[in-house]
Amino acid sequence: MIRTIQNINRDFEESCDVCVIGSGAGGAVVAKELAEAGLSVIVLEEGGYYPTSSFSHDPQRMLPRLYRHAGGAIIVGNAPIMYAEGRCVGGSTVINAGICYRTPEAVLDDWRREHGLTELAYHKLEPYFEQVEKNLHVMPVPDAIMGQDSLKFKQGAENLGYRYVRVQRNIHACQGTNLCILGCPTGAKQSTLISYLPEALKNGTQLIANCHADKIVVKNGRAAGVEASIVDPASHKIRHRAFIRAQAVFACSGALHTPTLLFRSGLAKWRSWIGRNLYLHPNLKCVGIFDEEVKSWQGSIQGFQIDEFADDGIVFGSTFLPPGIFALSLPYFGNDSFKLMEHYHHMSLWGALVEDTHPGRIWRLPNGTSVTTYWINALDRQRFLRAIASLAKIFFAAGARKVLLPIKNFTEINCEEEIEQIPKLHVQASDFSVFTMHLMGTCRLGADPRTSVIDMNHQFHGIENLFIADASVFPTPIRVNPMVTIMALATRAAQKFVENRQRYLLRA
Ligand SMILES: Cc1cc2nc3c(=O)[nH]c(=O)nc-3n(C[C@H](O)[C@H](O)[C@H](O)COP(=O)(O)OP(=O)(O)OC[C@H]3O[C@@H](n4cnc5c(N)ncnc54)[C@H](O)[C@@H]3O)c2cc1C
Known part of the structure; x- marks a missing residue:
C-alpha cells in the first residue's frame, strides 16, 4: 500500500517490525528483502509518488517532482559543486542513467586490508551482485x-x-528515448519504483510518501521508532505528524541525509565519524x-x-x-x-x-539541517x-x-x-x-568503532537495532558508478538481519 499526502488527513501512529527511511537504491532493497521474509515493514519517503505514467520529457515539470531542490543544489568549498539527487519514491534510481558496475575487486581488497572488512571479499559479495543484477535485469x-x-x-x-x-x-525493452534523467517514460529502466518496491508492496510493505523522517528515537541504547512529518510538496508546510513504533530502523536516506538525520537524532556524540569521509566522484x-x-x-x-x-x-x-x-x-x-x-x-x-582523493564533510547546523563542504x-x-x-x-x-x-x-x-x-x-x-551525482561515504562501515559508524552487519556501533544501508556506508570511493554496490551491500545487510531476526525482534 502506498499512502501520500492526498490520503493522510490526521496525525497518526503505526507499528511495525522495521521502519526503513528512504526508498532509493538502499531502502527499496532492504524493504523487499525484509518483507519477503515475512517481516512487517513501513517505508518513509520524503519525496512524492510519481508513477511512470506521469513522466514527461518536460524538465520544468519533472525536475521539481523528482529532484531535491529541483536539481539545483550546491556543495560549498573552494569551488561551488552542483549535485543532483532524487527526492521521490524510488530515490535517485528513478533519475539515474542505470549504468551497472560491480564493485572492483581491488577496492574490496583495500576494504579488507585497510578497514578490516573481511566479510566483503569479492567472492563473498558475488551472490549478492548476482541477485541484484537478476532483480534489475542488468544487460549490455x-x-x-x-x-x-x-x-x-x-x-x-x-x-x-x-x-x-x-x-x-x-x-528491459529500452527504446532509447534518452530521457532517463527525467524518469523513464516507457518504464524500461528498472529503477526501484519498477523493480524492488512493487515486490516489497506485494509482500505487505506500507510505503508513506511525502513523509520526512525527523528523528530516530533511541531508548535504552536501542532504536525504538521514528518521528516524522507529512509535508505538503507545494507549500513545504508540515500538515501532520506521525510516529512509527518499530523494533528496528534502517536509515537509507542517502549520503547527505542519513548523517543529517543522525545529527538531528542526537547521535553525533556516539560516533565522531558521522558526516566525515564524503567522496563525490566528480x-x-x-x-x-x-x-x-x-x-x-x-x-x-x-x-x-x-x-x-x-x-x-x-x-x-x-x-x-x-x-x-x-x-x-x-x-x-x-x-x-x-x-x-x-x-x-x-x-x-x-x-x-x-x-577523488580528499574527502569533504557534512556539518551539523543548529536548526536540524546541515551544510556540506568539499575542497578540491x-x-x-x-x-x-x-x-x-x-x-x-x-x-x-x-x-x-x-x-x-x-x-x-x-x-x-x-x-x-x-x-x-x-x-x-x-x-x-x-x-x-564540476558536477556530481555519485555522493558516497559519510557513515562508513568498519570493524573499528573508533574510525567508523557501522559494523560489518551495518548496525550502528553502540546502538542496537539501528542500521544504515545506502551510499553513506562506503569506507572509500569505489571508482565506478555506485548503484549496484549500494544494492548488493543492502541485500547483504537485510539478509543478515533476517538470519539474526531472533536477536533483533522480540516476537521472532
Ligand atoms: C542524475 C543521476 C544519474 C546517476 N546515474 C547513475 C548510474 O548510471 N549508475 C549508478 O550506479 N549510479 C548512478 N547514480 C547514482 C545512484 O543513483 C545513487 O548513488 C544511488 O541511488 C544512491 O542510493 P541511496 O539509497 O544512497 O540514495 P537515494 O537513491 O538517493 O535514495 C534516498 C532516498 O531517501 C529519501 N530521504 C532523504 N532524507 C529523508 C528523510 N529525512 N525522510 C524520508 N526520506 C528521506 C530521499 O528523498 C531519497 O528518495 C546517478 C545519480 C543521479 C542523481
Missing part, C-alpha cells in the same frame, strides 16, 4: 538502441587504441561539435565507457541531456549560449568521472586537467571540429594541437565546472 546495451554519439565515442577510443567496454544497464563534462548531425538525444543515454585510465582513477562515458538542461553544460551564457544551441543536433556531451585539492585538480585533455583528444579522434571545455577562461579548443596547453594551465579549483 543492445546495438538496436546505440545512439550516434555512443558510436562516435567508441570510434574515438578505437582510433586512439584506448580500452573501452560496452556498458551494462538495468533495462564529473567534468566537455561538449564536442561535429560538422555532421549526431542527434545525440536519440539512443541509450550511454553505450560505452573508456577505462584505459582507470588506474589513474579516471573513466569516460558519453551522455546526453534535454536542451534546457544541456544549455547549463555550456561554458557560455546569454546570446552566446543561445547561438551555440542552434547546433544542438551536431553536439555530443561526454564526461570524465574522477576518483591540488592532486585532483591535476587529474581534472588530465581528464579534460584526454576527453578532448577522444573528441578530435572521433572527428569533432570544436571542443568546449569546463574550464573558466579556457573554454574551447579548435584543433588537437591546442590540447597540450591544458595540462600546463595554472588553475584554481573554482576555475572548473
Whole structure:
C-alpha cells in the first residue's frame, strides 16, 4: 500500500517490525528483502509518488517532482559543486542513467586490508551482485538502441587504441528515448519504483510518501521508532505528524541525509565519524561539435565507457541531456549560449568521472539541517586537467571540429594541437565546472568503532537495532558508478538481519 499526502488527513501512529527511511537504491532493497521474509515493514519517503505514467520529457515539470531542490543544489568549498539527487519514491534510481558496475575487486581488497572488512571479499559479495543484477535485469546495451554519439565515442577510443567496454544497464525493452534523467517514460529502466518496491508492496510493505523522517528515537541504547512529518510538496508546510513504533530502523536516506538525520537524532556524540569521509566522484563534462548531425538525444543515454585510465582513477562515458538542461553544460551564457544551441543536433556531451582523493564533510547546523563542504585539492585538480585533455583528444579522434571545455577562461579548443596547453594551465579549483551525482561515504562501515559508524552487519556501533544501508556506508570511493554496490551491500545487510531476526525482534 502506498499512502501520500492526498490520503493522510490526521496525525497518526503505526507499528511495525522495521521502519526503513528512504526508498532509493538502499531502502527499496532492504524493504523487499525484509518483507519477503515475512517481516512487517513501513517505508518513509520524503519525496512524492510519481508513477511512470506521469513522466514527461518536460524538465520544468519533472525536475521539481523528482529532484531535491529541483536539481539545483550546491556543495560549498573552494569551488561551488552542483549535485543532483532524487527526492521521490524510488530515490535517485528513478533519475539515474542505470549504468551497472560491480564493485572492483581491488577496492574490496583495500576494504579488507585497510578497514578490516573481511566479510566483503569479492567472492563473498558475488551472490549478492548476482541477485541484484537478476532483480534489475542488468544487460549490455543492445546495438538496436546505440545512439550516434555512443558510436562516435567508441570510434574515438578505437582510433586512439584506448580500452573501452560496452556498458551494462538495468533495462528491459529500452527504446532509447534518452530521457532517463527525467524518469523513464516507457518504464524500461528498472529503477526501484519498477523493480524492488512493487515486490516489497506485494509482500505487505506500507510505503508513506511525502513523509520526512525527523528523528530516530533511541531508548535504552536501542532504536525504538521514528518521528516524522507529512509535508505538503507545494507549500513545504508540515500538515501532520506521525510516529512509527518499530523494533528496528534502517536509515537509507542517502549520503547527505542519513548523517543529517543522525545529527538531528542526537547521535553525533556516539560516533565522531558521522558526516566525515564524503567522496563525490566528480564529473567534468566537455561538449564536442561535429560538422555532421549526431542527434545525440536519440539512443541509450550511454553505450560505452573508456577505462584505459582507470588506474589513474579516471573513466569516460558519453551522455546526453534535454536542451534546457544541456544549455547549463555550456561554458557560455546569454546570446552566446543561445547561438551555440542552434547546433544542438551536431553536439555530443561526454564526461570524465574522477576518483577523488580528499574527502569533504557534512556539518551539523543548529536548526536540524546541515551544510556540506568539499575542497578540491591540488592532486585532483591535476587529474581534472588530465581528464579534460584526454576527453578532448577522444573528441578530435572521433572527428569533432570544436571542443568546449569546463574550464573558466579556457573554454574551447579548435584543433588537437591546442590540447597540450591544458595540462600546463595554472588553475584554481573554482576555475572548473564540476558536477556530481555519485555522493558516497559519510557513515562508513568498519570493524573499528573508533574510525567508523557501522559494523560489518551495518548496525550502528553502540546502538542496537539501528542500521544504515545506502551510499553513506562506503569506507572509500569505489571508482565506478555506485548503484549496484549500494544494492548488493543492502541485500547483504537485510539478509543478515533476517538470519539474526531472533536477536533483533522480540516476537521472532
Ligand atoms: C542524475 C543521476 C544519474 C546517476 N546515474 C547513475 C548510474 O548510471 N549508475 C549508478 O550506479 N549510479 C548512478 N547514480 C547514482 C545512484 O543513483 C545513487 O548513488 C544511488 O541511488 C544512491 O542510493 P541511496 O539509497 O544512497 O540514495 P537515494 O537513491 O538517493 O535514495 C534516498 C532516498 O531517501 C529519501 N530521504 C532523504 N532524507 C529523508 C528523510 N529525512 N525522510 C524520508 N526520506 C528521506 C530521499 O528523498 C531519497 O528518495 C546517478 C545519480 C543521479 C542523481
